[in-house]
Amino acid sequence: MSKSKNCVFLISPFPFFNFEELPVFEGLNREHSSQLYRNLFFNYLEVLSDSRMLYNVVCCFDERDDGFLPEQIKLNNDIVFYKRDSYDNLITQLSEKYLLNIQYNLFLTTNSIAFSLSSIKKLFDVLSVEDNLVLLGESKNNKLTFIALNYNNAELLSSLNYSAEDFETALKKTCSFHNGIHHSKGYLKINYLTDFKELYKELSKKESWAYCSQEMHEKFTHLFIEYKDLLK
Numbered sequence: 001m002s003k004s005k006n007c008v009f010l011i012s013p014f015p016f017f018n019f020e021e022l023p024v025f026e027g028l029n030r031e032h033s034s035q036l037y038r039n040l041f042f043n044y045l046e047v048l049s050d051s052r053m054l055y056n057v058v059c060c061f062d063e064r065d066d067g068f069l070p071e072q073i074k075l076n077n078d079i080v081f082y083k084r085d086s087y088d089n090l091i092t093q094l095s096e097k098y099l100l101n102i103q104y105n106l107f108l109t110t111n112s113i114a115f116s117l118s119s120i121k122k123l124f125d126v127l128s129v130e131d132n133l134v135l136l137g138e139s140k141n142n143k144l145t146f147i148a149l150n151y152n153n154a155e156l157l158s159s160l161n162y163s164a165e166d167f168e169t170a171l172k173k174t175c176s177f178h179n180g181i182h183h184s185k186g187y188l189k190i191n192y193l194t195d196f197k198e199l200y201k202e203l204s205k206k207e208s209w210a211y212c213s214q215e216m217h218e219k220f221t222h223l224f225i226e227y228k229d230l231l232k
Contacts, residue, residue: 006104007056013163015064026193088158106148116211132179139189144170
């Protein structure tokens with residue numbers, strides 16, 4: 001792995017391929033909860049599909065999804081499984097295998113959306129400074145959607161709750177270290193029914209085509225049709 005090649009880590013904060021273990025999304029049944037989480041995950045893979053010459057992409061899954069991943073994921077991606085509810089375990093694994101060998105790192109939680117490839121490129125451009133810098137992404141519901149760093153800070157990374165970290169909490173944690181901080185907004189973190197409604201509104205806008213293809217729009221639309229009464 002080249003020292004200069006940057007890396008995007010897609011962190012799945014809970015299992016969603018293993019039907020028995022996935023958290024059922026508010027208002028949805030188990031099957032459609034899995035479909036929602038899968039759509040969000042595969043949308044990121046699609047966004048990043050043309051960037052493999054620029055970035056390494058590492059998929060990080062809860063260990064309860066081990067044995068349930070589709071073959072297409074196992075064949076084409078670096079995969080790390082971490083112990084349930086243990087982000088410290090995850091970051092330890094990533095530090096040993098990746099973080100010390102990579103220049104800049106971006107950690108995206110897969111229960112989020114609104115990142116185009118161009119926006120990801122801009123994040124890495126911002127990191128290209130000499131001083132230690134941390135970038136934090138805030139969702140419309142005030143959750144942490146991403147963290148990006150131009151240096152290795154395993155202590156900070158291990159302290160975060162990638163499922164539903166409040167942005168202000170993440171900001172306070174980041175401020176305790178000697179580094180610069182850059183903050184950006186405008187993303188979606190899909191945790192609750194209100195976020196599902198917001199997702200429907202966002203994907204109805206033409207701007208969403210920058211980060212969600214027609215095929216992925218259609219997959220989300222199937223869910224919206226199934227739960228149209230919830231969207232009122």
